[in-house]
Amino acid sequence: MREFVYHRPLSLAEAERLFAASAEGRYLSGGMTLIPTMKQGLATPVDLVDLGRLPELKMLLVEDGYLVVGAATTHTEVQTSPIVADAIPALADLAGQIGDPHVRHRGTIGGSIANNDPAADYPAAVLALGATIETSRRTLPAEEFFQGMFSTALEEGEIVTRIRFPIPERAAYRKFSNPASRYAMAGVFVAMLGDGEVRVAVTGAGQDGVFRASEMEDALSAELNPAEIEAIVVDPATMLSDLHGSAAYRANLVKVMAKRAVADLLA
Numbered sequence: 001m002r003e004f005v006y007h008r009p010l011s012l013a014e015a016e017r018l019f020a021a022s023a024e025g026r027y028l029s030g031g032m033t034l035i036p037t038m039k040q041g042l043a044t045p046v047d048l049v050d051l052g053r054l055p056e057l058k059m060l061l062v063e064d065g066y067l068v069v070g071a072a073t074t075h076t077e078v079q080t081s082p083i084v085a086d087a088i089p090a091l092a093d094l095a096g097q098i099g100d101p102h103v104r105h106r107g108t109i110g111g112s113i114a115n116n117d118p119a120a121d122y123p124a125a126v127l128a129l130g131a132t133i134e135t136s137r138r139t140l141p142a143e144e145f146f147q148g149m150f151s152t153a154l155e156e157g158e159i160v161t162r163i164r165f166p167i168p169e170r171a172a173y174r175k176f177s178n179p180a181s182r183y184a185m186a187g188v189f190v191a192m193l194g195d196g197e198v199r200v201a202v203t204g205a206g207q208d209g210v211f212r213a214s215e216m217e218d219a220l221s222a223e224l225n226p227a228e229i230e231a232i233v234v235d236p237a238t239m240l241s242d243l244h245g246s247a248a249y250r251a252n253l254v255k256v257m258a259k260r261a262v263a264d265l266l267a
């Protein structure tokens, strides 16, 4: 690990200033992805700007039909918050399925979506619920924010500040975890919104990271029943294939997880 200067700003503006002044700056949130990357020498920041103390990133509230979650909120805080449990219990359930207790206590929702790992859990909820991502500069719909594997619309130095989730009628998340890392081999978030629209987002399985399963959405919007998924073909050609599972295996997992999520949603 190379030497770096650690900064702990107390405001969003100061964090952006520190980043802009650095030849090679990186924001640090929970460090659950960044620190291992630095240890391996894959990231060599000169300045590390810690976002953990910024009041602008610390919030968890319900406002005008939205659950608003600050970027610095840890997975454990989402998992155990009575506000989340009341507004979107499926989101609390999802947070509780991330990694292990150590990862959940340090890792944050902002770090997770900024990193946009193709097997991360939160992107499925953000996309299925049609959440908006607020940053230090603008507001982006989930569809624009996620741009493929490890890729987002964030510009150099831009900070995710909060995620604004519309509160759905009902929602459920099911994932098949990699038994070693707990990352999703396939995770499916199904949300029924207030107007009856059903949205489905899949993580862990797609070659381009998180995606919406539009055929499933149409079928489930017509009739919300796990049986509606049976006839849908998930094309293995669009699925990831690696040492953990083939594309055909993942395509099957997507259907199985989707059916389980719909069954949970109806329970």
Ligand SMILES: Cc1cc2nc3c(=O)[nH]c(=O)nc-3n(C[C@H](O)[C@H](O)[C@H](O)COP(=O)(O)OP(=O)(O)OC[C@H]3O[C@@H](n4cnc5c(N)ncnc54)[C@H](O)[C@@H]3O)c2cc1C
Residues within 6 Å of the ligand: 026, 027, 028, 029, 030, 031, 032, 033, 034, 035, 051, 071, 072, 097, 098, 099, 100, 103, 106, 107, 108, 109, 110, 111, 112, 114, 115, 117, 119, 120, 121, 122, 154, 158, 159, 160, 161, 181, 182, 183, 184
């Ligand atoms: C063993 C292990 C198991 C895991 N299992 C899972 C799992 O099952 N499911 C899952 O979803 N994830 C899993 N993770 C990842 C975990 O959820 C991380 O916490 C998360 O991906 C990164 O969040 P972080 O807060 O730790 O971010 P960091 O590691 O601090 O940062 C990650 C990246 O995001 C940037 N960043 C951080 N915050 C912001 C922000 N607010 N604005 C802009 N950029 C920002 C950083 O500069 C960095 O590039 C696992 C990690 C480990 C180590």
